[in-house]
Amino acid sequence: MLAKPDQANQPKLLVDGLAKSYGPAVALKPTHLAVEPGEFLTLLGPSGSGKTTLLQMVSGLVAPTQGRLFIDGRDETQTPVHKRDIGLVFQHYALFPHLTVAENIGFPLKMRGLSSADIQKQVAGALEMVQLGHLAGRFPRELSGGQQQRVALARCFVYKPAIILMDEPLGALDKKLREHMQFEIKDLHRKTGATIIYVTHDQEEALALSDRICLMNHARVEQIGPPHEIYARPRTAFAADFIGISNIFRGRVECGADGATHLATASGRLRIDGDNLANDAEMALVVRPEHIELGSAGENEVRGNVAEIVYAGSETRLLVEVAADERVTVRVLPGKPLPKLGENITLSWKPEAAVLVTP
Amino acid sequence: MTTTAVSHAVSPAPRRFRFGPLWLAAPGLAFLAVFFLVPVARLMGLSLEDADTGALTMAHYARIFDTDVYFRVLLITFRIAALTTLFSLLFGYPLAYWLARLPEHRRGTMILLVMVPFWTSYLVKSFAWVIVLGRTGVINQIGMGTGLLSEPLELLHNEFGVMVGMVHAMTPLAVLTMLPVMTGIDRRLTQASGTLGATPAKGFWLVYFPLSLPGAAAAGLLTFISSLGFFIVPALLGGRQQTMLAQLIIVQVQEILNWAFAGALAALMLTTALVTCWLYDRVFGLSSLSGEPSDGKSGRKGVLRGLGLAVLDALAGVSSAVSTGANRVLGQAVSTRMLAFYCALMFAFLMLPTLVVLPIGFTSSQFLEFPPPGYGLDWFRTYFTSDLWVAATIRSFGVAFATAIVATAIGGFAALALARSNSRWRGLIFALFLAPMIVPRIVIAVGLFYLFAQMGLVATDVGLVIGHTVLALPFAFVAIAAVLKSYDWRLDQAAATLGANRVQALRFVTVPLIKSGLTAAFLFAFITSFDELTVAIFVSGGVKTTLPKQMWDDMILQLNPTLAAVSVVVFIVVTTLLLAAERLRRSSQA
Numbered sequence: 001m002l003a004k005p006d007q008a009n010q011p012k013l014l015v016d017g018l019a020k021s022y023g024p025a026v027a028l029k030p031t032h033l034a035v036e037p038g039e040f041l042t043l044l045g046p047s048g049s050g051k052t053t054l055l056q057m058v059s060g061l062v063a064p065t066q067g068r069l070f071i072d073g074r075d076e077t078q079t080p081v082h083k084r085d086i087g088l089v090f091q092h093y094a095l096f097p098h099l100t101v102a103e104n105i106g107f108p109l110k111m112r113g114l115s116s117a118d119i120q121k122q123v124a125g126a127l128e129m130v131q132l133g134h135l136a137g138r139f140p141r142e143l144s145g146g147q148q149q150r151v152a153l154a155r156c157f158v159y160k161p162a163i164i165l166m167d168e169p170l171g172a173l174d175k176k177l178r179e180h181m182q183f184e185i186k187d188l189h190r191k192t193g194a195t196i197i198y199v200t201h202d203q204e205e206a207l208a209l210s211d212r213i214c215l216m217n218h219a220r221v222e223q224i225g226p227p228h229e230i231y232a233r234p235r236t237a238f239a240a241d242f243i244g245i246s247n248i249f250r251g252r253v254e255c256g257a258d259g260a261t262h263l264a265t266a267s268g269r270l271r272i273d274g275d276n277l278a279n280d281a282e283m284a285l286v287v288r289p290e291h292i293e294l295g296s297a298g299e300n301e302v303r304g305n306v307a308e309i310v311y312a313g314s315e316t317r318l319l320v321e322v323a324a325d326e327r328v329t330v331r332v333l334p335g336k337p338l339p340k341l342g343e344n345i346t347l348s349w350k351p352e353a354a355v356l357v358t359p
Numbered sequence: 360m361t362t363t364a365v366s367h368a369v370s371p372a373p374r375r376f377r378f379g380p381l382w383l384a385a386p387g388l389a390f391l392a393v394f395f396l397v398p399v400a401r402l403m404g405l406s407l408e409d410a411d412t413g414a415l416t417m418a419h420y421a422r423i424f425d426t427d428v429y430f431r432v433l434l435i436t437f438r439i440a441a442l443t444t445l446f447s448l449l450f451g452y453p454l455a456y457w458l459a460r461l462p463e464h465r466r467g468t469m470i471l472l473v474m475v476p477f478w479t480s481y482l483v484k485s486f487a488w489v490i491v492l493g494r495t496g497v498i499n500q501i502g503m504g505t506g507l508l509s510e511p512l513e514l515l516h517n518e519f520g521v522m523v524g525m526v527h528a529m530t531p532l533a534v535l536t537m538l539p540v541m542t543g544i545d546r547r548l549t550q551a552s553g554t555l556g557a558t559p560a561k562g563f564w565l566v567y568f569p570l571s572l573p574g575a576a577a578a579g580l581l582t583f584i585s586s587l588g589f590f591i592v593p594a595l596l597g598g599r600q601q602t603m604l605a606q607l608i609i610v611q612v613q614e615i616l617n618w619a620f621a622g623a624l625a626a627l628m629l630t631t632a633l634v635t636c637w638l639y640d641r642v643f644g645l646s647s648l649s650g651e652p653s654d655g656k657s658g659r660k661g662v663l664r665g666l667g668l669a670v671l672d673a674l675a676g677v678s679s680a681v682s683t684g685a686n687r688v689l690g691q692a693v694s695t696r697m698l699a700f701y702c703a704l705m706f707a708f709l710m711l712p713t714l715v716v717l718p719i720g721f722t723s724s725q726f727l728e729f730p731p732p733g734y735g736l737d738w739f740r741t742y743f744t745s746d747l748w749v750a751a752t753i754r755s756f757g758v759a760f761a762t763a764i765v766a767t768a769i770g771g772f773a774a775l776a777l778a779r780s781n782s783r784w785r786g787l788i789f790a791l792f793l794a795p796m797i798v799p800r801i802v803i804a805v806g807l808f809y810l811f812a813q814m815g816l817v818a819t820d821v822g823l824v825i826g827h828t829v830l831a832l833p834f835a836f837v838a839i840a841a842v843l844k845s846y847d848w849r850l851d852q853a854a855a856t857l858g859a860n861r862v863q864a865l866r867f868v869t870v871p872l873i874k875s876g877l878t879a880a881f882l883f884a885f886i887t888s889f890d891e892l893t894v895a896i897f898v899s900g901g902v903k904t905t906l907p908k909q910m911w912d913d914m915i916l917q918l919n920p921t922l923a924a925v926s927v928v929v930f931i932v933v934t935t936l937l938l939a940a941e942r943l944r945r946s947s948q949a
C-alpha cells in the first residue's frame with residue numbers, strides 16, 4: 001500500500017498506477033508519477049505514446065481503467081471534472097466563440113460564483129498579465145492565433161487551479177510564434193509559481209521549458225529526470241535517440257578474463273565500463289556528437305570514410321560511415337580543420353563521455 | 360524532489376456508475392413508445408381481431424380483397440401514388456440538378472422557391488387549385504375570355520385534377536430530397552469526364568446521373584410513401600373514381616366506427632410503405648436518405664449493374680446526338696438557357712397557384728371569382744368576427760406553440776444524446792426518431808384516436824399537442840442534429856475543466872451555441888402543428904376545432920371567400936416562420 005506521504009513535502013500530484021485501455025487497445029500502461037508543487041513537468045514522446053491519455057485522466061475528462069490519483073494528498077480519482085481543481089489548456093484553445101475575451105476569462109470565476117465586481121477585477125488582472133487589456137471586448141474569431149493562445153492561458157491562470165495541464169498548446173502556431181510563446185509560458189510559470197504539466201512531442205520545447213521531462217513511449221514512461229540528466233544520461237536507446245542527436249553502437253557484451261569489458265559492435269570492439277554485466281547481453285553505447293574527436297586519442301576508436309559534410313551555421317556536421325549502413329555524426333566547431341569528403345579518418349572519445357543503455 | 364517514479368502495487372479504480380449520454384434520449388423514446396409505437400401496433404392488432412370475440416381472424420383482410428369497391432380503391436391508390444412519384448421525379452430532377460449547380464449563396468435564395476411551396480398547407484394548395492382549375496376557375500376564365508375555349512374544360516373532380524394537385528404537392532419534397540445528394544457530387548468528376556473526351560450529354564448520363572441515383576431514389580421513396588396516405592388532394596380535386604385509401608380509412612373510423620377494418624386498411628398501407636423502404640434499403644442503403652454517399656450497395660449487383668450501364672450508354676449516345684443537333688439548330692446560347700427557362704416554368708407552377716389565392720381573400724365579390732371584380736376587407740371581417748374561426752385560430756396558435764416547445768425539448772435532448780453516444784443502439788434510435796416521417800400520417804392518426812378514446816384525450820388540447828408532437832418530432836430532431844454535427848464538443852470539455860457542471864455547461868455553452876438550431880427546430884415544429892389536419896380530423900372533436908380542421912370542414916361543405924381570407928393568414932404566418940427558420944438554419948451553418 002501507499003505510504004501516507006508526510007505533509008511537509010507532499011507532492012502536488014501523485015499518479016498511482018493509472019492505466020487506460022480502450023477495449024483490447026492499451027492507451028496507457030500502469031503509470032506512477034509524482035509532481036512537486038511549482039514544478040514544470042513535460043510529458044514528451046512520439047504521437048500515440050499516451051501523453052494525452054495521461055493528461056486527460058489527470059483532468060478527469062477520461063476515466064482510468066485502473067489506478068488512483070491524488071492532488072495535495074486527496075484521492076481525486078472519482079472527482080468529476082468540474083470539481084477537480086485543475087486547469088486545461090487545449091491544443092486548439094477551445095475558446096467559447098459566443099463569448100468575448102473578457103467573458104471567456106471570466107467564465108471559470110462565474111462558475112465559482114464570484115461577484116461580478118470581483119470577476120471584473122480579476123479578469124482585468126489576467127488580461128494585464130498576458131498583455132491583452134485592449135482586446136477585452138473582442139470575440140475569439142477576431143484574434144490572431146497567438147492572441148487566442150494568450151486568452152486561453154489567461155482563462156486558465158485566472159482561477160489559480162492547483163495544477164495546470166497543457167496539451168500541445170503551441171502545436172497550431174508557426175515556429176517563430178511558438179518560440180516566443182514558450183518564453184511567455186515560462187514567464188507565467190515563474191510569476192505565478194503554478195504547477196504545470198505540459199505535453200509536447202517537440203524535444204527542443206521540452207528541453208527549453210521543463211524542470212523535469214517525463215519521456216513516454218509505447219504507452220509507458222521511458223525515463224523521468226531533469227533535461228540535462230535525460231540528455232546526458234539516457235537510460236535507453238530510445239531516450240538517447242529521441243532527445244538530441246546520438247550515435248548509437250549496438251552490440252553484445254564480452255566480459256574479458258582480465259576484468260575489462262567490451263561491446264562487440266559492427267564498428268569494432270568498444271571498451272565499456274560496467275559492473276555485473278552479463279556476458280553476451282545486448283546493449284548499446286551512446287556517444288553524443290560533441291564528445292567525438294577527430295583523430296586517435298584514447299581507448300575507444302572507430303575508423304570510417306567521410307560520407308557527408310553538412311554545414312549548419314554554428315557548426316559543421318560530418319557523417320562518417322564506420323560500418324556498412326552505419327553512420328556516426330560528429331560536430332566540428334568553426335575554425336577547426338575539416339577532412340575531405342571520402343577521406344578515411346579515425347574518431348575517438350573519452351570513456352566517461354559514453355553512456356551504456358539498454359537497446 | 361527526486362522521488363520520480365513511485366513504485367508499488369497498483370490499486371484498482373473502483374467503478375462508478377455513469378449516466379451515459381444516451382439517457383438523454385429516454386424521454387423521447389418513452390414518448391414515441393407510448394404515443395407512436397403502441398398506437399400503431401394496437402391498430403395492427405385490431406385488424407387481426409374479431410370485433411366481438413377478440414379471436415384471431417383474417418376476415419378483415421379477406422373483405423378488402425373480396426369486395427370489388429375496396430379492391431378498386433387499393434388499385435387506384437397505388438396507381439395515383441406511383442404516377443405521382445413518376446411525375447414528381449421527372450419534373451423535379453432537372454430542377455434539383457439546376458439548383459445543385461448554382462453557387463452556394465444563390466442556391467440558398469432559389470431554394471426558398473421550393474421551400475415555400477413545400478411548407479405551404481396542403482389545404483391552401485388544394486384550395487388554390489380548385490380556384491385555378493374549376494369550371495369558372497382561372498384557366499377556364501382566361502380560355503373563354505380570349506376565345507381559345509368555346510366551352511369550359513373539365514379540369515376538376517377527375518384524375519387530371521388529382522394528378523395536378525398531387526404532383527404540385529409532391530414535387531417540392533422530391534426536389535428537397537434529391538438535392539443534398541446532388542450538391543454532394545464532386546463537380547470535378549464531370550469536368551474530368553470532359554477532359555477525358557465525353558460530350559456534356561455523355562458526361563451527364565455516364566457520370567453525374569449514376570451518382571445522383573441514390574438521391575433520386577430516396578426522393579421516389581418519400582414521394583411514394585407520402586402519396587399513399589394522401590386524402591386532402593383527392594377529396595378536394597378528385598371525383599368518386601379517385602377515392603384513395605386514406606379517405607376510406609377516415610370513413611371507416613368516423614362514420615362506420617369499424618376499427619378492425621380501418622386497421623386492416625392501415626396495415627396494408629403501412630406494409631406497403633415498409634416494404635418500399637426495405638427494397639430501397641436493399642438497393643441503396645438507408646443512409647443515402649440523409650444525403651450521405653451511398654455505401655456502395657448499388658455497385659455489387661452484377662447483372663443489374665451491367666443492364667443499367669447498357670441503358671445509360673444508350674441514353675448517353677442518343678442524348679449526345681440530340682443535343683449536338685439541337686446546338687446546331689438553336690445555337691449554343693439558346694440550348695444552355697433551356698434549363699433555366701424550364702426551371703422558371705417550374706417555379707411558376709409551384710408558386711403561382713398559391714399566389715392566386717391571395718387577391719381572392721381581398722375580393723368584394725360573394726363568389727370565388729378571378730380576377731376579383733373589386734377589393735375590400737369584407738371576408739377578413741367575416742373571419743375575425745366569427746367566434747368559430749377566431750376560436751379555431753387561437754387554438755391552433757396555442758397548440759402549435761405547446762407542440763413546438765415539447766418537440767424541441769424532447770428532440771433536442773435526443774439529438775444531444777445521439778450526437779455524443781457511440782452506442783450500437785444509435786442507428787436504431789435515430790431511425791425511430793425519424794419514423795413518424797415515414798409511417799403514413801393517417802395510420803398514426805387513427806392509432807392515436809383509438810388510444811386517446813381509451814385515455815379520454817379525444818377533443819382535448821393535450822391530445823392535439825401529443826399527436827402533433829409525434830409528427831413534429833422528426834423535423835425538430837433533424838434540425839438540431841444538423842447543428843450538433845458541426846458542434847465542437849471540446850468546448851464542453853473546456854467548460855467542465857473550468858468548473859462548469861453538466862447543467863451549467865449546457866446552459867452557458869452548448870445551448871447558446873446551438874441556439875439557431877433550436878429556434879429552427881421550434882419554428883419547423885410550430886409550422887408542422889399549425890397546418891396539421893390528419894390528427895386534428897380525429898382528435899379535435901366538436902366545437903374545439905383547429906384552423907386546418909375548420910378549413911377542411913368548410914371546404915367539404917361549401918367553398919366560400921372566407922376560406923381565401925383564412926388561407927391568406929395561414930400562408931403569411933407559415934411563410935414568415937419558414938423564412939425565419941431558414942435564415943437561422945443558414946446563419947448557424949455559416
Ligand SMILES: Nc1ncnc2c1ncn2[C@@H]1O[C@H](COP(=O)(O)OP(=O)(O)O)[C@@H](O)[C@H]1O
Nearest residue numbers: 022025026027046047048049050051052053054
Ligand atoms: N478514445 C479512444 N479510443 C480508442 N483508442 C484511443 C482513444 N484515445 C486514444 N486512443 C489510443 O491510445 C493511444 C494513446 O493516445 P494518446 O494518449 O492520444 O497519444 P498522444 O497524445 O501521446 O499522441 C493511441 O494509440 C490512441 O490511438
Ligand SMILES: [Mg+2]
Nearest residue numbers: 048051052053
Ligand atoms: Mg496527444
